Amino acid sequence: MEALSLPAALSLVAGGGAGLSPELRAALGASLPLLQRDYRFERVWFWGCIQGVRGAYYIAQGLGPDRAAPRSRLYSLNCLDWSLLTPATEEMLALAEEVKGRFQGDPSFEYSLAEINPEAAARLVQSGKEPVMKEEARLIATIEQIDRAVGIVPRGAFVKTPLGSVHENRHFEGLSLAEAKKLSSYFHFTEPTNLKNKTLLEKADLDPSTDFLNSLEHDIPHGKGSWSIQLEKGGSVVVLRSLLWLGLTFYHVPMTKQFGYVYFGTGEKNLDLPFML
Amino acid sequence: EGGHGPYQPHEPGYGLDQPGYSPYEDEIPDAQARMLAIKNAKAYLLKTSTKSGLNLYDHFAAILTKILDEQPANTVDIIETISQDVKWAQFRKKMDTLRDEHLIPPTFEAAEKCKALFIKEAGEEEHEELDEEMGEPALPNVMETAFYFEQAGIGLSKDECYYIFLAFKNLISVQPIQTCRFWGKILGLEMNYIIAEVQLREGEEEEEREEEEEETVAEEEKEMGEGEEEEEQKEKEPEPPKSAYKPPPEIPKEANGTGTNKYVYFVCNEPGKPWVKLPPVTPAQIVCARQIKKFFTGRLDAPIVSFPPFPGNEANYLRAQIARISAGTHVSPTGFYQFPEDEEEEEGGDTYEENPEFEPPPVAEMVESLAMWAHHVKGILKQGRCVWINPAQKSEEDEEEGEEEEEEEEEEHQEETGQPLLTLISEDEGMKNIPAWTAQASTNLIPEYSIAILQSNRWPGAYAFASGRKFENIYFGWGHKYSPESHTPALPPPAEAEFPSEPGITEAADPTVEEELAFKAAQEEALAEAEEEEEEEGEDD
Numbered sequence: 001m002e003a004l005s006l007p008a009a010l011s012l013v014a015g016g017g018a019g020l021s022p023e024l025r026a027a028l029g030a031s032l033p034l035l036q037r038d039y040r041f042e043r044v045w046f047w048g049c050i051q052g053v054r055g056a057y058y059i060a061q062g063l064g065p066d067r068a069a070p071r072s073r074l075y076s077l078n079c080l081d082w083s084l085l086t087p088a089t090e091e092m093l094a095l096a097e098e099v100k101g102r103f104q105g106d107p108s109f110e111y112s113l114a115e116i117n118p119e120a121a122a123r124l125v126q127s128g129k130e131p132v133m134k135e136e137a138r139l140i141a142t143i144e145q146i147d148r149a150v151g152i153v154p155r156g157a158f159v160k161t162p163l164g165s166v167h168e169n170r171h172f173e174g175l176s177l178a179e180a181k182k183l184s185s186y187f188h189f190t191e192p193t194n195l196k197n198k199t200l201l202e203k204a205d206l207d208p209s210t211d212f213l214n215s216l217e218h219d220i221p222h223g224k225g226s227w228s229i230q231l232e233k234g235g236s237v238v239v240l241r242s243l244l245w246l247g248l249t250f251y252h253v254p255m256t257k258q259f260g261y262v263y264f265g266t267g268e269k270n271l272d273l274p275f276m277l
Numbered sequence: 278e279g280g281h282g283p284y285q286p287h288e289p290g291y292g293l294d295q296p297g298y299s300p301y302e303d304e305i306p307d308a309q310a311r312m313l314a315i316k317n318a319k320a321y322l323l324k325t326s327t328k329s330g331l332n333l334y335d336h337f338a339a340i341l342t343k344i345l346d347e348q349p350a351n352t353v354d355i356i357e358t359i360s361q362d363v364k365w366a367q368f369r370k371k372m373d374t375l376r377d378e379h380l381i382p383p384t385f386e387a388a389e390k391c392k393a394l395f396i397k398e399a400g401e402e403e404h405e406e407l408d409e410e411m412g413e414p415a416l417p418n419v420m421e422t423a424f425y426f427e428q429a430g431i432g433l434s435k436d437e438c439y440y441i442f443l444a445f446k447n448l449i450s451v452q453p454i455q456t457c458r459f460w461g462k463i464l465g466l467e468m469n470y471i472i473a474e475v476q477l478r479e480g481e482e483e484e485e486r487e488e489e490e491e492e493t494v495a496e497e498e499k500e501m502g503e504g505e506e507e508e509e510q511k512e513k514e515p516e517p518p519k520s521a522y523k524p525p526p527e528i529p530k531e532a533n534g535t536g537t538n539k540y541v542y543f544v545c546n547e548p549g550k551p552w553v554k555l556p557p558v559t560p561a562q563i564v565c566a567r568q569i570k571k572f573f574t575g576r577l578d579a580p581i582v583s584f585p586p587f588p589g590n591e592a593n594y595l596r597a598q599i600a601r602i603s604a605g606t607h608v609s610p611t612g613f614y615q616f617p618e619d620e621e622e623e624e625g626g627d628t629y630e631e632n633p634e635f636e637p638p639p640v641a642e643m644v645e646s647l648a649m650w651a652h653h654v655k656g657i658l659k660q661g662r663c664v665w666i667n668p669a670q671k672s673e674e675d676e677e678e679g680e681e682e683e684e685e686e687e688e689e690h691q692e693e694t695g696q697p698l699l700t701l702i703s704e705d706e707g708m709k710n711i712p713a714w715t716a717q718a719s720t721n722l723i724p725e726y727s728i729a730i731l732q733s734n735r736w737p738g739a740y741a742f743a744s745g746r747k748f749e750n751i752y753f754g755w756g757h758k759y760s761p762e763s764h765t766p767a768l769p770p771p772a773e774a775e776f777p778s779e780p781g782i783t784e785a786a787d788p789t790v791e792e793e794l795a796f797k798a799a800q801e802e803a804l805a806e807a808e809e810e811e812e813e814e815g816e817d818d
Contacts, residue, residue: 012434016753171358228464233437272570
């Protein structure tokens with residue numbers, strides 16, 4: 001969620017019970033603008049918080065002029081001192097899938113891969129590295145996975161220019177109440193994968209400047225989907241909660257430009273989803 | 278025609294404002310023809326479209342008016358969207374009335390309900406006098422609790438808290454409540470649950486128990502009546518063999534006011550909606566709830582489709598999870614509660630009372646050592662109850678039917694003992710390398726006003742805080758336990774095996790007459806040989 005609209009946004013997302021203490025909010029209000037100045041980001045988003053067993057990681061993202069470009073991510077243990085995270089690599093993502101369980105809360109903690117996945121450990125040893133995975137790398141990979149899987153925006157909020165870069169749509173006035181209750185009005189904000197699989201009929205209705213992303217309708221499991229859509233506060237806020245990554249909450253106030261998502265959770269994928277629906 | 282100029286001699290456009298030299302002039306030099314061309318162009322622009330009734334001329338005029346009025350930045354980049362908006366604006370006026378009627382109901386109905394919460398009842402003054410007689414106010418101070426939890430970053434928005442506060446006030450005025458507490462909020466797919474933990478006044482509980490007993494007696498009478506009819510019918514027809522299977526005896530639920538049913542729970546989907554009472558929980562429901570993991574939908578009458586089949590609907594599943602969460606995560610500072618002196622501790626008493634001599638330890642100690650916290654709700658045994666009961670003890674009616682022999686054959690049920698009440702949470706087991714609880718102070722910057730916060734790792738979403746003499750527990754989450762491994766649903770039992778093959782029941786062809794005669798002849802031969810051998814042996818002697 002936008003750093004500038006943090007207080008209002010946090011109160012809209014608080015239906016799930018998770019939020020930030022006044023101390024942390026005040027700290028964010030002071031440190032996020034400084035981040036923007038130091039790293040020369042155009043926008044700074046507060047991504048959320050991953051709860052470890054002994055401490056929590058607070059994550060912020062910085063965006064440049066092209067909103068769809070890979071984002072810079074920073075983490076902090078106290079919302080004041082931020083450290084830049086390296087971009088995620090495929091290898092990191094593959095290793096992070098193997099590591100299960102809670103985060104420890106200490107960025108230098110090392111997960112011993114020899115216990116978890118001996119093959120990967122052997123490969124690492126051969127290539128000359130130690131068979132461990134640092135918690136920081138796991139953190140990077142988890143944030144990337146969450147963004148790819150459940151980072152969503154409303155339809156029409158972003159437009160793609162003919163040059164390929166993506167900008168906010170200044171004419172976006174919000175979804176209407178009827179549209180806001182449908183899963184097809186929300187898009188994953190990552191590289192689209194199945195746009196080409198749509199039938200010709202559907203493609204004819206698409207507007208290439210706004211419909212360049214995957215919509216949520218096709219999220220597995222089919223039919224019920226992996227989202228819970230609710231109207232809170234008497235229908236004035238639409239809140240989507242992800243069931244795959246428990247803790248990801250997206251909010252949008254219909255007919256206004258306000259929207260955003262934030263993650264407050266343990267950083268673990270809910271693999272039991274098919275049994276729970 | 279000459280739109281630019283007058284140009285100075287040093288400017289590049291010098292001379293272009295003269296007729297005949299402007300860049301646009303070279304197309305139609307003749308003035309008359311040019312006027313005609315302009316008129317034709319304008320007539321073309323004024324042509325109304327056959328589809329929409331608009332014409333390009335008016336549309337351009339509207340766009341330019343809008344642009345010059347608003348003067349947005351980088352207009353050329355957004356010109357298409359401006360054009361679309363102008364077109365859309367044309368339609369709005371016609372469809373206005375229809376749309377307004379559709380949109381009004383959902384948003385504003387809910388706002389009306391919230392407003393209704395704020396209306397004071399007419400009989401308020403009488404209620405206030407009664408409260409003074411009763412002693413402590415029953416209404417919990419939700420806002421105060423919310424303030425403490427907010428220091429840890431836990432809790433709902435202030436507006437929602439206040440609505441819940443008012444909803445509690447309504448609940449108290451409707452139901453005969455002795456004490457009540459905001460238990461927490463459980464999220465669901467379509468709607469959420471707001472849960473209140475309540476102790477009803479003593480007289481009311483007995484009335485309810487009588488009602489329940491009357492209902493069960495009436496049901497039994499109905500069954501007896503039906504049974505008699507069936508027996509009459511059956512006497513006429515030959516009866517099929519009855520199965521010898523007896524299901525394991527049903528473990529009785531705990532009485533209201535004890536064990537898992539110590540408190541009564543009321544739920545509502547949103548503050549402003551009516552409160553619904555949840556039924557008491559049975560041990561079978563708890564045992565089954567431990568084996569399944571399902572999201573709540575938000576509708577209390579939704580069925581739970583699962584294996585093993587859950588005995589009840591969503592209201593029962595919700596009640597079972599509430600019982601499990603309360604038993605697992607309700608804690609208080611050690612020493613706040615104590616056993617009453619007249620009761621023996623060996624009985625595993627269920628009651629506790631406040632310790633008037635309790636001295637709250639400093640916050641730093643509460644955070645460092647988990648031994649400063651204790652459970653004040655009894656844990657649930659594997660059987661599904663807090664107090665173990667031997668299911669082999671049957672009622673008198675069953676014994677008269679002559680089942681004493683079967684009782685002896687049943688396995689002996691081992692008595693289960695759980696941890697006694699008021700155990701320290703430092704004895705809670707962790708999972709793998711994760712401790713069961715995480716303790717933190719709310720702030721490190723201002724230690725004199727910080728409070729101790731506990732988070733449960735076994736039930737993510739369960740929190741507790743302590744500050745001086747004040748403490749509270751709360752739950753915000755989806756209502757499921759944390760397990761390091763993925764949830765594996767129970768496998769269905771193996772299919773019934775066929776009856777084992779024995780010679781007594783295997784089919785064999787009956788011997789034919791020839792075979793029987795041959796067999797008989799062979800037997801006689803064998804007998805004859807045996808007699809000859811005996812005779813020979815006799816002769817040898």
